[in-house]
Amino acid sequence: MTKIETACIIDDDPIFVFAAKRMMLLANFCESFLVFHNGKKALESLEPLMRNGDNLPEVVLLDLNMPVMDGWQFLDHFIQIPTTKKIIVYIVTSSIDPEDLNKAKSYEVVSNYIVKPINLDMLTEILKDFPKRA
Amino acid sequence: MTDLKNQLINIEKLPESIRSQVMFINEAPTAIAMFDNNMRYLAASGQWLKDYNLLDKQIIGKSHYDLSPYLREDWRKVHQECLMGKAKSGEEDFYKKSDGSVKWFKWDVKPWYLENHVVGGILIFTADITPAKYREELLFKYQDLLERTNEAARIGTWEADLKQNLITWSNVTKQIHEVADDFIPSFDTAINFYKEGENREAILKHFNACAQHGQDFTLELIIITTNGVEKWIKTTGIPVWENDEIVRVYGLFQDIDERTKANKALALQEEQFRQTFEFAANGMGLIGLDGKWLKVNQGICNILGYTKEELSLLTFSDITYQDDLLKGLEQLDELIKGNIDSYQVEKRYLNKAQQIVWVLISVSLVKNNLGEPSHLISQINNITQRKLAQFQLQESLSKLQGIQDASTQVCIIEFDIDGKIIFFNKGAENLLGYAAQEVVNIENVTLFHLKEELASRAATLSKEFGEEISEQVSVFAYPLKGLFETREWTYVRKDKATFPILLTITAIKNNLGNVNGFLAIATDISQIKLAEAEVNSLLTLTKEQNERLLNFAHIVSHNLRSHSGNLSMIIDLIKMEIPEVTENDFFPLLIEASENLKETISHLNEVVAMNNKTNENLSSLNLVEYVEKGIANIQASLVETGGYIFNSVKEDSYVMAIPAYLESILLNVLTNAVKYRSLQRKLCIKISSWTEGAYTIVAITDNGIGIDLQAHGSKIFGMYKTFHDNEDARGVGLFITKNQIETMGGKILVESVLDQGTTFKIYLKHDQN
Numbered sequence A: 001m002t003k004i005e006t007a008c009i010i011d012d013d014p015i016f017v018f019a020a021k022r023m024m025l026l027a028n029f030c031e032s033f034l035v036f037h038n039g040k041k042a043l044e045s046l047e048p049l050m051r052n053g054d055n056l057p058e059v060v061l062l063d064l065n066m067p068v069m070d071g072w073q074f075l076d077h078f079i080q081i082p083t084t085k086k087i088i089v090y091i092v093t094s095s096i097d098p099e100d101l102n103k104a105k106s107y108e109v110v111s112n113y114i115v116k117p118i119n120l121d122m123l124t125e126i127l128k129d130f131p132k133r134a
Numbered sequence B: 001m002t003d004l005k006n007q008l009i010n011i012e013k014l015p016e017s018i019r020s021q022v023m024f025i026n027e028a029p030t031a032i033a034m035f036d037n038n039m040r041y042l043a044a045s046g047q048w049l050k051d052y053n054l055l056d057k058q059i060i061g062k063s064h065y066d067l068s069p070y071l072r073e074d075w076r077k078v079h080q081e082c083l084m085g086k087a088k089s090g091e092e093d094f095y096k097k098s099d100g101s102v103k104w105f106k107w108d109v110k111p112w113y114l115e116n117h118v119v120g121g122i123l124i125f126t127a128d129i130t131p132a133k134y135r136e137e138l139l140f141k142y143q144d145l146l147e148r149t150n151e152a153a154r155i156g157t158w159e160a161d162l163k164q165n166l167i168t169w170s171n172v173t174k175q176i177h178e179v180a181d182d183f184i185p186s187f188d189t190a191i192n193f194y195k196e197g198e199n200r201e202a203i204l205k206h207f208n209a210c211a212q213h214g215q216d217f218t219l220e221l222i223i224i225t226t227n228g229v230e231k232w233i234k235t236t237g238i239p240v241w242e243n244d245e246i247v248r249v250y251g252l253f254q255d256i257d258e259r260t261k262a263n264k265a266l267a268l269q270e271e272q273f274r275q276t277f278e279f280a281a282n283g284m285g286l287i288g289l290d291g292k293w294l295k296v297n298q299g300i301c302n303i304l305g306y307t308k309e310e311l312s313l314l315t316f317s318d319i320t321y322q323d324d325l326l327k328g329l330e331q332l333d334e335l336i337k338g339n340i341d342s343y344q345v346e347k348r349y350l351n352k353a354q355q356i357v358w359v360l361i362s363v364s365l366v367k368n369n370l371g372e373p374s375h376l377i378s379q380i381n382n383i384t385q386r387k388l389a390q391f392q393l394q395e396s397l398s399k400l401q402g403i404q405d406a407s408t409q410v411c412i413i414e415f416d417i418d419g420k421i422i423f424f425n426k427g428a429e430n431l432l433g434y435a436a437q438e439v440v441n442i443e444n445v446t447l448f449h450l451k452e453e454l455a456s457r458a459a460t461l462s463k464e465f466g467e468e469i470s471e472q473v474s475v476f477a478y479p480l481k482g483l484f485e486t487r488e489w490t491y492v493r494k495d496k497a498t499f500p501i502l503l504t505i506t507a508i509k510n511n512l513g514n515v516n517g518f519l520a521i522a523t524d525i526s527q528i529k530l531a532e533a534e535v536n537s538l539l540t541l542t543k544e545q546n547e548r549l550l551n552f553a554h555i556v557s558h559n560l561r562s563h564s565g566n567l568s569m570i571i572d573l574i575k576m577e578i579p580e581v582t583e584n585d586f587f588p589l590l591i592e593a594s595e596n597l598k599e600t601i602s603h604l605n606e607v608v609a610m611n612n613k614t615n616e617n618l619s620s621l622n623l624v625e626y627v628e629k630g631i632a633n634i635q636a637s638l639v640e641t642g643g644y645i646f647n648s649v650k651e652d653s654y655v656m657a658i659p660a661y662l663e664s665i666l667l668n669v670l671t672n673a674v675k676y677r678s679l680q681r682k683l684c685i686k687i688s689s690w691t692e693g694a695y696t697i698v699a700i701t702d703n704g705i706g707i708d709l710q711a712h713g714s715k716i717f718g719m720y721k722t723f724h725d726n727e728d729a730r731g732v733g734l735f736i737t738k739n740q741i742e743t744m745g746g747k748i749l750v751e752s753v754l755d756q757g758t759t760f761k762i763y764l765k766h767d768q769n
Helices: A014-026 A039-052 A071-078 A098-105 A120-133 B002-006 B016-027 B046-051 B073-083 B130-152 B171-177 B187-192 B198-213 B257-279 B298-304 B308-312 B329-337 B384-406 B426-432 B451-465 B526-577 B579-583 B586-610 B623-641 B659-675 B732-743
Strands: A004-010 A030-036 A059-062 A088-093 A110-115 B031-036 B041-044 B088-096 B102-113 B119-128 B155-161 B166-169 B217-224 B230-241 B246-255 B283-288 B293-296 B342-350 B356-367 B373-382 B410-416 B421-424 B485-492 B498-509 B515-524 B619-622 B644-647 B654-657 B684-692 B695-702 B747-753 B757-765
Touching (some): A030 A039, A039 A071, A110 A120, B016 B041, B046 B119, B102 B130, B166 B187, B171 B246, B230 B257, B293 B308, B298 B356, B329 B342, B426 B515, B498 B526, B526 B579, B586 B732, B623 B695
Parallel strands (some): A004 A030, A004 A059, A088 A110
Antiparallel strands (some): B031 B041, B155 B166, B217 B230, B498 B515, B619 B654, B695 B757, B747 B757
């Protein structure tokens, strides 16, 4: 099983972030975490990393509803940044709005659309799926 | 002889016979004179002396020629011849007397002889025939006059000589027969002129009766002339008797053709007049100048209800309605004076039942042959029906006027074909501020229209009709095409204030169906417009509120989901990291609370999601297909409970629906039927469908425990209401079903009897195509 080096969580909900990190630990999902509380902060940190090609996360779990810069705005900027390493984006949101789901499908970079809450099984699935996409 | 001639005859010396003769002559009552051979008077009768004016003269011995010196030469010659022994006479002769008158006489001259047979002289007799001659002349004159009169009167004569079998016609008779003057008739030809048949038989019969028995006749018969012309003639026959025998028949023959024809034509005309008079549909009457009826026909009797006898006792004024007595009197006066030939007047009569009868009377005057007024001819037409119709029309018109005047808040304006105002009611005055007399026949339709509106309407119509429509005509364009039109316009008051109106324009057509004007009815819709604006603003407000509500629901559901998600994740983590806590009695309660929260939020989401759907998402779906799908979904439960289903939905039923909704609705209702089945009996579900107007109805009937509609009717489709103690009860189900159906433009009705069963009727729009 290919192990994920770094997973990035972009979510403004501290409880979700706490629970998600614990579950990912339990699932032995990755070695390290990068956590941002909105899209803007995530972009500011990720962009230099992407340009350098250093310590880039392999997987991004992206929330949609966030203050300052929401998930969609983040994606729009994110896909403009040239990078050598492939990053897999999972949208993890509470929204069950079919419009959001359809919109998510229009981004090539988005691998899946996961409706909260998440549990161990879901993480295991992503992990299984990871090598095919990497 | 010679000496004898020259010697005076001495009477004394004459023989006795001669002397007695001389005596006789002197005393003779006739005119007679005796002369000797020298024409000297021997004797003359008193009459002679008187006739020849010789009474006081001594004539004896004197010469005839001396006494009558102007004696005509021819008579002297007669004297001389007679002295030679001849005897001469003249039947008619005359001489002019000294006073110039003519004397007619006849004469006889003879010689007288002496004893020796010697002529002694002559005797001259004359007889005055002047009176006879005068009578003869008179007769001739009369005959001539008669002939001329006959000719002038076209009266001819005829005569039949029965002895010699000769027929004679006078000239006029010949002319009447149209034969030539030299025509000679025979008995047969004369009879054959009469027209064959009764005419010829009549003349034969009467002629024979006259010729054999002496009966006069006068006949009017038809002859056919030589030229083939039929003619009426009058002929008379008179017998002439001689020695107890009829020898001749004569008579007159007269052309009465024209007279007869004229008479017959007159008779015909009189008969025609009588017929017209008697049987005319309208009333006709002859009225004396005193106002009395001389003659009335049945028509008048019918109109007035009196018999002819009753009417003859009444005058004009007896039957005339009091107020109309003076009507027409002036014209009557003018008529009798001869200033007018006739007149007509409408007036009221009273019939026998004292009811008013409207009549139209035409009166004309008849004059006698002296040109004086004789009587009146009156034609009377009953016009009561027409009058009543006229009154009814007047009444309708005044009612209409009343309506127009009474409509103080509705403009009623009539325009002529050119758009000129010809009627302007009270309402128009009130709403537009103009007085009727300011605008009627003066202004036209553009007076109170907004110019910009007319221009824009004219442009639209020009495009629509493909022809130039002027601003003024734009108001009437539709009515002109035979349509009526109702539109909103803006009217401009006299004080320039404007207000919206709803205007209906109708074309007014004449009896030929041609448009000759327009009727405009306008109502002030300012209030309606205000209300409309209010409604619109309310609608906008409601829409905004709805959107806000929706937004709110989104946020709530999203945020709630987030929290609930976190809660279940934390619980999962606790289970994994602190397994001993799960032994605690509180933990399962915590799990249940978390699960309930999750389900509630999920329902909430379904409700919120529905409000975003619209009719545009509807597609035509085969109903049977979806019903069968629903049945398949509950098949397992059916088998388990031993229930059964009758499906009679028609194969070709299509409804307009959202696939997921239709599936969900049918499943929900069917599931309910299973869930709330009666434990007392086997479940039986009947599904049927039919169409009603724009809807196809699916009815799902079960024999379950039923719903107490009295208690729960108003809440049955409410959110989170359950009516049963059933553990599976999900009250939100019917709420969602109802909302889904309504989103698709349908409705759902329920009928239920407790412990007998429930029927849900689902109304869905069907595919109109």
